[in-house]
């Protein structure tokens with residue numbers, strides 16, 4: 001589904017990602033762990049198409065297409081979704097209005113008719129049912145005045161409604177208490193299907209007790225320093241990141 | 252162009268003609284008020300940008316044009332056309348003014364509760380009604396603003412709304428001011444007085460619309476007296492035509508535990524200056540001011556607000572958003588005066604400005620004058636183009652860049668419109684904001700094609 005090869009990217013001439021190789025197949029869940037500042041969010045943002053990051057080398061092939069050639073909205077329509085580590089506040093626009101705009105944008109790429117507010121509410125309610133949430137945030141402006149937990153939940157709700165093929169979750173667990181964490185993890189698990197895949201970026205091993213990954217990668221200084229199974233996460237939990245500080249081959 | 256000085260003299264001589272001609276029968280108190288006002292105007296003249304309060308707004312367009320008094324000229328406008336300009340608000344009560352004069356035929360005030368008076372000001376100034384003499388011209392200070400002085404000198408008509416104690420006006424009352432000049436530049440001086448007695452409640456929509464393309468000038472003053480525990484919702488929609496000038500003062504005066512919520516939406520005119528002055532003169536009084544400006548071309552809109560906390564335990568909120576496209580220019584001044592002894596004042600001010608093009612400009616200045624020590628006053632302002640973080644966020648949700656830009660701009664507008672309690676009015680204004688956005692997008696496309 002996703003094939004990242006020797007990806008180098010940076011900001012203003014400063015290289016942050018220094019040669020990432022990562023292959024994700026349909027049905028898989030990959031976790032990316034790593035210390036602060038190792039480039040996890042940069043990778044997520046590059047996959048989503050943030051214009052501030054310049055890709056200087058390497059390639060990203062998504063479902064046979066050159067992902068880097070696509071505008072952010074085209075990536076979304078092609079099924080890529082990124083849950084932001086720091087979701088953005090939008091003034092004035094309610095969650096319901098925003099979600100409907102997003103759903104209709106997707107339907108437009110699929111040559112489907114737009115949903116009116118009433119049809120949309122139906123779709124939304126089904127989705128809320130699936131993940132077991134209520135719609136209390138719908139009439140509030142997007143992320144505006146939301147608590148940290150509400151913002152993260154809101155990202156997952158968007159994911160549920162947009163049904164991506166490839167979901168990149170950037171520290172969706174950070175700052176959540178254990179109940180909120182469980183709720184988020186449960187929602188993610190319910191949305192798991194053989195034909196979709198996720199890349200779960202996290203700083204803490206505890207999320208991986210709830211969303212069990214097929215593979216775990218450790219990012220350090222812009223490179224994948226170590227890959228393994230979920231056991232690697234446990235090892236990191238007990239030993240910390242220090243023992244893998246220097247990626248192999250880096251002088 | 253004519254010198255501002257000659258024009259000032261012209262208004263003084265116009266005033267003499269106006270006072271002598273048909274207006275001579277007015278009661279003495281009114282004549283005295285007018286005389287005082289023209290004296291004031293003749294001593295100060297039009298403001299210039301050297302005056303601190305007018306630093307960012309030149310009124311040369313007004314000061315150098317000889318506007319003829321439109322009073323008395325009443326072009327007939329078909330009822331159907333007038334109806335088109337009434338804003339949907341779920342109410343049939345509308346007072347219509349053509350060129351500043353009340354039109355009884357075009358208005359409908361049936362169904363107001365007993366004791367409520369809703370009529371043309373002219374119908375009551377000479378009637379001996381004490382309320383009018385007691386309040387008219389007592390709140391909007393002519394020393395504050397030469398335009399208020401001019402309004403007071405030439406006041407002849409406008410709306411009068413009186414709501415007696417504990418009376419609730421369920422449906423909003425709309426005041427529709429239509430200007431239909433023709434041939435030469437005219438000025439109208441609509442003058443409104445709203446009095447809500449103890450425990451009364453009312454919603455008033457003040458709407459200004461231009462029916463012609465030529466240059467004219469509306470100089471409007473609205474005074475609202477809101478007594479103990481009374482509630483006023485005032486909505487003000489300015490949709491003058493493209494060449495028009497609009498100068499206005501909205502002055503409220505509140506007593507104990509009263510509540511005033513003013514929402515002002517500025518879409519029209521070439522030049523608009525709106526002074527909003529609120530005096531909180533009773534404990535527990537609350538006042539919220541919401542403003543939305545959405546302009547383009549070379550339009551200029553200046554909101555100059557002054558909130559005076561004269562008593563303890565009062566709250567005021569100000570929330571103004573501006574959307575400026577092309578070469579439009581916006582000004583916001585938020586002056587807050589906390590008088591000595593006005594302890595526990597709670598005041599918050601926010602002014603956000605969205606610049607949609609390189610040529611657009613906005614100036615924002617908070618002015619806090621605090622003479623009490625136990626108060627909470629906060630203010631904040633933002634200025635800039637569309638937030639690219641927000642733009643990217645929407646794009647990652649599949650919304651294309653142009654639609655996303657529109658959506659974010661719309662959000663800026665709707666943030667203010669959401670404060671409007673009258674659903675029909677909110678929806679109508681929502682349409683107007685959308686129409687302006689679409690127009691802006693179309694103009695941008697046309698420009699890019701050239």
Ligand SMILES: Nc1ncnc2c1ncn2[C@@H]1O[C@H](COP(=O)(O)OP(=O)(O)O)[C@@H](O)[C@H]1O
Pocket residue numbers: 011016034035036037038039040041042043052
């Ligand atoms: N937009 C940016 N501008 C400048 N520096 C950036 C930007 N984004 C990330 N960086 C830098 O790149 C490094 C990696 O950041 P990030 O990808 O956010 O790490 P992580 O998500 O793993 O904590 C940090 O040193 C950070 O300061």
Ligand SMILES: [Mg+2]
Pocket residue numbers: 040041042085171
């Ligand atoms: Mg990060």
